[in-house]
Amino acid sequence: MTEQTTTPGATSTEDTATPSPTDPLWVERNGTRTYTGFSARGARVEIGPAEAGAVFTPGELLKIALAACAGMSSDRAFSRRLGDDYRTTIRVEDPKLVAEDRYPVLTEKFEIDLSMLDDAEREKLLTIAQRAIDKACTVGRTLKAGARIPDAQFEQPTGG
Known part of the structure; x- marks a missing residue:
């Protein structure tokens, strides 16, 4: 059974957010x-x-989701300056805090060749790429905002 409760007078963004369609x-x-x-x-x-x-593992999927989201969000900025065939590897290798069974830090590390740019061009591109990530990476934005995770809902399957 699914039980939903509403907090009277709640005004948080979770209660007023309009969800986007998703598969x-x-x-x-x-x-x-x-x-x-x-x-x-x-x-x-x-x-x-x-x-x-x-x-x-679920933790690996979390890290991969963050890396892929950062890459997809910054892709246009990098491809405009470096060409559509630029290559990058994005790693998220931060260790798990075993005692608490969680990742306290998740750092995206881009391995990307920017040697053809001078210092000013490199700094400008990295600033633009970071802004794109901050604006468009849903996974990173969700983690930074501290997504609310309600208790799991348990339902009895229907049918026979």
Whole structure:
């Protein structure tokens, strides 16, 4: 059963935000602690603990989502200046705080060749790229804002 409550007089942005449409996402259990994630567009990803082999852990997916979002957000700025065929690798390698089972810091590290630019051009491009990330990276903006995560909802499947 899903139970929803409303706080009388609530005025937070969560209560007044207009959600954007999104394709359905879900995971299905394959076995002990292993799942497959799906999108309605047909994408899929294998998820599980590191010892399960060729799967992503949920923490790795979080880091990959942040890196990809930063890359996609800054792509136009870099491609305008460096050309459509520029190459980059974006790493998020910060360690987990094991005692608290969380990542206290997530740092995007771009490996990108800017040697053809002088210092002023390089600084200008990096400023523009960072502004693009700050403005358009949904994952980073969500993490920085401290997304509210309500308790999980448990529903009985329908049908027979």
